[in-house]
Each structure stands twice: as C-alpha cells, then as structure tokens.
Amino acid sequence: HRHLLGIEGLSAEDILILLDRAEGAVEVSRQIEKKRTTLRGRTLINLFFESSTRTQSSFELAGKRLGADVMNMSVQTSSVKKGETLIDTAATLNAMRPDIIVVRHAQAGAAHLLARKVDCSVVNAGDGAHEHPTQALLDALTIRRNKGRIEGLTVAICGDILHSRVARSNIILLSTLGARVRVVGPSTLMPAGIERMGVESFRDMKSGLAGADIVMMLRLQRERMNGGFVPSSREYFRFFGLDAEKLGYARKDALVMHPGPMNRGVEIDSNIADGPRSLIREQVEMGVAVRMAVLAALAEHLPNE
Numbered sequence: 001h002r003h004l005l006g007i008e009g010l011s012a013e014d015i016l017i018l019l020d021r022a023e024g025a026v027e028v029s030r031q032i033e034k035k036r037t038t039l040r041g042r043t044l045i046n047l048f049f050e051s052s053t054r055t056q057s058s059f060e061l062a063g064k065r066l067g068a069d070v071m072n073m074s075v076q077t078s079s080v081k082k083g084e085t086l087i088d089t090a091a092t093l094n095a096m097r098p099d100i101i102v103v104r105h106a107q108a109g110a111a112h113l114l115a116r117k118v119d120c121s122v123v124n125a126g127d128g129a130h131e132h133p134t135q136a137l138l139d140a141l142t143i144r145r146n147k148g149r150i151e152g153l154t155v156a157i158c159g160d161i162l163h164s165r166v167a168r169s170n171i172i173l174l175s176t177l178g179a180r181v182r183v184v185g186p187s188t189l190m191p192a193g194i195e196r197m198g199v200e201s202f203r204d205m206k207s208g209l210a211g212a213d214i215v216m217m218l219r220l221q222r223e224r225m226n227g228g229f230v231p232s233s234r235e236y237f238r239f240f241g242l243d244a245e246k247l248g249y250a251r252k253d254a255l256v257m258h259p260g261p262m263n264r265g266v267e268i269d270s271n272i273a274d275g276p277r278s279l280i281r282e283q284v285e286m287g288v289a290v291r292m293a294v295l296a297a298l299a300e301h302l303p304n305e
C-alpha cells in the first residue's frame with residue numbers, strides 16, 4: 001500500500017503486520033536516544049485542518065524518532081484562512097516534494113481526494129465522520145497487549161456513534177480480527193442501518209455492557225451536530241456516562257478505553273477515567289509506536305531518492 005486512507009480495504013494480514021511492527025516499535029518509541037534512520041532524508045508534513053492534541057504530536061514524534069524532517073503546517077495561520085482550498089493547498093505543498101502528508105480534515109473523503117492529487121504517500125489522520133485508521137490500530141494494539149488477543153473478545157463502543165470516525169474504523173478493524181463488536185447509545189446518535197456493519201446495537205448501557213471485555217467510550221462530537229439533536233450533558237451522563245455502577249454491568253475484568261479528548265462528567269466519570277481499569281494513558285503511548293510502524297511501512301514503498 002502506498003497510502004493509509006482507512007481500515008476499510010486492509011486485510012486481517014495487513015492489520016496484523018502493522019500491529020506486530022508497532023509492538024516491535026514500543027521500546028524505541030519510549031527512547032528518543034534510540035532514534036532510527038528509516039526515514040532519514042525524508043520529509044513528513046502534518047496538515048491538520050481540525051484541531052488535535054494526540055494525533056498530530058504523535059505523528060511528529062514518530063516521524064522524528066525515525067529520522068524524518070517533520071513540518072507542522074499551521075493551518076490557522078496559513079493561506080487556507082484567505083480562502084485557499086484543500087486541493088490548492090495540497091498542490092502547493094506537493095510542489096515542495098514531501099514524501100508523506102498526514103492529513104486531518106472535517107470532510108469525509110478528504111484524504112482520498114488528496115491522495116489522488118499529490119505524488120507522495122498520504123495518511124488519513126481523521127476525515128469527518130468517516131475513518132481514523134491509526135486510532136483503530138493503536139486501540140487494537142492496546143487491547144492485544146492487555147488481553148493477549150482480539151479474536152473472540154466482546155467490545156462495546158458507547159456514545160456518539162453517528163459522528164464518530166473512531167467508531168467506524170474500530171468496527172471494521174475489530175470485526176476483521178474476529179472480535180464481537182457492539183455499539184451502544186441513544187437512537188439519536190446511532191447511524192441508521194449500523195447493523196449492516198456486522199455489529200449488534202443497543203440503546204441502553206445495562207444490556208449493551210453485559211458480558212463486555214472492553215468498554216470503549218466516545219465523546220459527544222458537538223461540533224458535528226449542526227442543526228441536529230444535541231443532548232444536555234447532565235441527562236447524557238445519567239443514561240450513558242460511564243461510572244462505577246454502569247461499569248459493573250460489564251465483565252469483572254473489563255477494561256475501559258477512550259480515544260480522547262475526554263469530556264469528564266459527560267461520557268465518563270473521572271474515577272473511571274483515572275482508575276485501575278482504564279487503558280486511556282496506554283492508548284496515547286501506543287499512538288507513537290503505531291504511527292512509527294505505519295510510517296516505516298509506507299517508507300518501504302517510497303521511491304528511492
């Protein structure tokens with residue numbers, strides 16, 4: 001593969017190769033002095049049209065730890081603010097001959113469009129409510145490190161499924177690797193026909209979490225609810241916020257995940273987010289290793305200089 005645009009289209013073997021590579025990168029990702037040379041002489045551009053803390057910084061660190069020159073395009077102070085389009089911005093950056101562009105954009109399909117317009121590799125760092133492939137890979141790596149497997153596990157993805165690219169990428173990846181995937185949330189935040197993705201869908205936490213090995217909480221994406229139904233935080237927390245009582249519905253050894261950013265007291269209680277069953281910090285740590293694995297895999301397909 002020359003690009004990583006989504007989990008859709010990857011085989012179980014493709015995914016397992018990336019997870020094994022990422023596992024091998026965990027130690028190196030922790031030690032900056034063990035910097036590798038896989039991407040020496042290569043240029044990586046981070047092009048984020050939507051805000052990010054985790055994804056952008058971990059792609060920057062991953063690129064640097066592999067020896068690449070990393071440029072963070074500051075969209076807020078770029079000519080995008082003067083009306084330049086995604087495609088014209090891409091063409092401008094393309095003329096500077098980068099090797100890899102990592103792009104995040106509010107429109108679904110933006111990464112695919114960009115990949116058709118530039119000569120370099122493109123990595124999707126989140127396109128609207130469509131896909132966020134490296135998030136799903138780091139979630140899978142975190143699950144595998146803690147549960148020893150993915151196949152046969154029951155994973156409950158809870159909350160705003162409708163607006164979530166993380167949910168979509170995780171549903172595809174986890175199903176491909178043989179997990180049973182459930183989605184849990186109010187009907188107003190559930191895409192019509194979600195069952196066609198091979199998931200079971202639930203409208204309440206008690207039945208949705210029963211027997212779950214992994215409880216993955218999602219943020220209410222208010223920025224994507226333009227004109228639609230917006231639940232109040234208090235009411236949402238009462239019915240769908242993960243607290244000790246609701247976590248009690250899941251298996252006794254169930255672990256809790258959240259891709260971040262979290263809204264404490266809305267979809268998750270602080271005691272759970274910071275508690276012994278939370279994998280949230282490990283997810284962030286695995287983000288660097290997974291992005292190193294993805295960049296190194298793409299580097300094998302870059303033309304020689």
Ligand code: CP
Nearest residue numbers: 052053054055259260
């Ligand atoms: N999980 C995630 O994509 O976080 P950021 O928006 O901070 O990158």
